[in-house]
Amino acid sequence: MSRKRHRLVPEAFGQKRRREGGDVEADPLRGESGSARAAVAELVRLFPRVLFEDALPPIALRSQVYSLVPDRTVADRQLRKNSPILENKISLHRSVQSTADHLTLTPFFSLSSLWRQKALQEQGEIRIIQLGFDLDAQGIIFTEDYRTRVRVTVQLVNAGVLTVRDAGSWWLAVPGAGRFIKYFVKGRQAVLGMVRKAKYRELLLSELLGRRAPAAARLGLAYHVHDLIGSQLVDCVSTTSGTLLRLPET
Amino acid sequence: MLGFLSARQAGLDDPLRLRRAESTRRVLGLELNKDRDVERIHGSGVNTLDIDPVEGRYMLSGGSDGVIVLYDLENSSRQPYYTCKAVCSVGRSHPDVHKYSVETVQWYPHDTGMFTSSSFDKTLKVWDTNTLQIADVFNFEETVYSHHMSPVATKHCLVAVGTRGPKVQLCDLKSGSCSHILQGHRQEILAVSWSPRYEYILATASADSRTKLWDVRRASGCLITLDQHNGKKSQAVESANTAHNGKVNGLCFTSDGLHLLTVGTDNRMRLWNSSNGENTLVNYGKVYNDSRKGLKFTVSCGCSSEFVFVPYGSTIAIYTVYSGEQITMLKGHYKSVDCCVFQSNFQELYSGSRDCNILAWIPSLYESVPDDEEALVVSS
Numbered sequence: 106m107s108r109k110r111h112r113l114v115p116e117a118f119g120q121k122r123r124r125e126g127g128d129v130e131a132d133p134l135r136g137e138s139g140s141a142r143a144a145v146a147e148l149v150r151l152f153p154r155v156l157f158e159d160a161l162p163p164i165a166l167r168s169q170v171y172s173l174v175p176d177r178t179v180a181d182r183q184l185r186k187n188s189p190i191l192e193n194k195i196s197l198h199r200s201v202q203s204t205a206d207h208l209t210l211t212p213f214f215s216l217s218s219l220w221r222q223k224a225l226q227e228q229g230e231i232r233i234i235q236l237g238f239d240l241d242a243q244g245i246i247f248t249e250d251y252r253t254r255v256r257v258t259v260q261l262v263n264a265g266v267l268t269v270r271d272a273g274s275w276w277l278a279v280p281g282a283g284r285f286i287k288y289f290v291k292g293r294q295a296v297l298g299m300v301r302k303a304k305y306r307e308l309l310l311s312e313l314l315g316r317r318a319p320a321a322a323r324l325g326l327a328y329h330v331h332d333l334i335g336s337q338l339v340d341c342v343s344t345t346s347g348t349l350l351r352l353p354e355t
Numbered sequence: 356m357l358g359f360l361s362a363r364q365a366g367l368d369d370p371l372r373l374r375r376a377e378s379t380r381r382v383l384g385l386e387l388n389k390d391r392d393v394e395r396i397h398g399s400g401v402n403t404l405d406i407d408p409v410e411g412r413y414m415l416s417g418g419s420d421g422v423i424v425l426y427d428l429e430n431s432s433r434q435p436y437y438t439c440k441a442v443c444s445v446g447r448s449h450p451d452v453h454k455y456s457v458e459t460v461q462w463y464p465h466d467t468g469m470f471t472s473s474s475f476d477k478t479l480k481v482w483d484t485n486t487l488q489i490a491d492v493f494n495f496e497e498t499v500y501s502h503h504m505s506p507v508a509t510k511h512c513l514v515a516v517g518t519r520g521p522k523v524q525l526c527d528l529k530s531g532s533c534s535h536i537l538q539g540h541r542q543e544i545l546a547v548s549w550s551p552r553y554e555y556i557l558a559t560a561s562a563d564s565r566t567k568l569w570d571v572r573r574a575s576g577c578l579i580t581l582d583q584h585n586g587k588k589s590q591a592v593e594s595a596n597t598a599h600n601g602k603v604n605g606l607c608f609t610s611d612g613l614h615l616l617t618v619g620t621d622n623r624m625r626l627w628n629s630s631n632g633e634n635t636l637v638n639y640g641k642v643y644n645d646s647r648k649g650l651k652f653t654v655s656c657g658c659s660s661e662f663v664f665v666p667y668g669s670t671i672a673i674y675t676v677y678s679g680e681q682i683t684m685l686k687g688h689y690k691s692v693d694c695c696v697f698q699s700n701f702q703e704l705y706s707g708s709r710d711c712n713i714l715a716w717i718p719s720l721y722e723s724v725p726d727d728e729e730a731l732v733v734s735s
Contacts, residue, residue: 171640176679176680177638177639177640177679178636178637178678180638181636182636336641337640353643354668354669
């Protein structure tokens with residue numbers, strides 16, 4: 106009796122009483138809830154490092170984070186706060202606008218590892234004076250002080266680590282990201298094609314993940330499915346047999 | 356529910372709290388109902404709807420064939436099954452009917468004796484409701500996409516008109532002529548809206564991706580141009596200072612006037628702080644929008660967390676305004692939905708679409724919820 110009364114007040118805001126606890130079996134991909142940081146860590150684990158032989162840092166996409174963290178505004182807010190500048194290791198967000206497809210990607214990586222590869226350590230520390238978050242290309246703007254040597258910046262630009270954004274500010278770039286983009290675009294089309302070819306243009310998530318990955322999807326099925334869900338290229342419908350991915354009618 | 360009632364009775368809670376809780380519960384339960392219907396008069400798509408702000412009883416609708424129909428929404432029969440009948444209409448046989456499609460209709464904000472309608476035939480007509488005659492006509496050089504009259508104005512009777520030209524025209528109803536032109540946009544103006552909080556603040560949305568806030572008393576230009584990047588993008592790029600990455604199709608102030616919602620053809624909806632023009636960065640996800648002219652969407656009024664009802668293809672999507680969460684999609688129309696209005700007294704939503712139908716979405720009746728298994732186990 107007392108248990109019922111406690112529930113009446115919040116029930117006024119929801120039409121149907123929600124049943125507590127595990128009635129739905131944990132979906133393979135949807136178990137994640139909580140912070141964007143945990144989501145990024147999870148996605149970084151999904152990234153196939155062997156494919157690029159460590160030439161590229163692990164890249165996770167913002168749309169994938171949306172698939173793991175259901176509330177987009179909260180995910181955005183956490184991602185924005187999530188760029189601490191630590192001593193030697195800087196983890197930050199950055200994005201690339203692919204001309205072919207108007208994707209927005211947000212790779213998360215540690216800059217120091219990249220710099221080590223480019224053998225620029227001997228130039229000494231570059232002091233990052235100001236890091237800003239640019240919403241549109243969603244990149245980090247790196248503006249520097251006159252005190253920092255111009256020569257070093259020119260070398261960084263030549264190495265491909267920095268790209269010019271405006272006078273006095275640069276984007277931090279991922280050199281060699283072209284290969285990733287190529288695999289990503291092809292893989293996305295391939296996985297979307299799998300859903301499109303299914304009968305009634307819908308597929309159960311578990312069935313999709315159980316299928317053999319097409320040759321074009323080299324980054325892994327789970328990686329691409331997260332991206333498709335988060336960028337709303339497929340509608341996620343929860344059914345009694347699990348999550349169903351359906352192509353939107355529009 | 357009973358908790359709210361007893362708290363109100365005992366004076367523990369503000370009376371408004373029960374009202375807002377019940378309004379929210381009703382909005383969360385909106386659905387099509389077999390008992391409510393709107394009479395089908397239009398022979399072509401319904402472009403615009405407006406419910407009178409005084410009583411919430413009469414609804415105007417404007418169609419693509421230039422027809423304007425007036426409906427009575429009140430249920431005066433004693434039966435639960437009720438069709439909203441058309442009281443009168445400006446049909447094709449009327450001598451003053453619009454030649455082309457009616458894009459916007461709006462009731463006079465202070466009583467139902469007058470309404471205004473604007474159309475692709477480059478006119479804005481002011482109608483007397485009781486005689487259904489034209490009281491005044493404003494002619495423009497370009498087709499009119501949208502017009503709006505301020506709901507709170509007491510010191511002026513200006514109607515803001517957005518046309519295919521880049522200038523926003525302000526027409527004075529008292530004098531019968533265009534009094535003002537606001538310059539600043541570069542392409543056609545797709546939507547205009549006065550602020551419900553300040554009678555001189557106007558927001559306009561244009562196909563050049565910009566949304567501007569104006570104070571009409573100021574001669575020198577707009578107050579703020581809304582910038583989706585909040586000033587963080589490089590000013591050298593051409594897309595700086597844009598509200599969307601495509602045309603800005605629709606504008607709606609929240610009922611307290613503190614925030615402004617815009618939708619654009621980049622399939623995004625953005626929430627802005629209307630006092631400083633800052634993008635609040637609430638993420639609604641993909642709000643599908645392929646409308647080439649204005650999209651008329653609406654915000655709920657009187658709920659504890661406000662909801663926005665946006666036409667999304669052939670459905671209507673409901674989002675919470677401040678958190679961006681999608682509540683549900685209302686499916687029922689056969690073709691794309693063009694407009695929707697919210698009746699805040701009864702928490703009903705009316706939507707008009709290209710399939711010539713106006714659908715009424717009613718809060719579902721309270722159905723008894725099945726008992727918990729746990730309670731049964733405990734009692735047995």
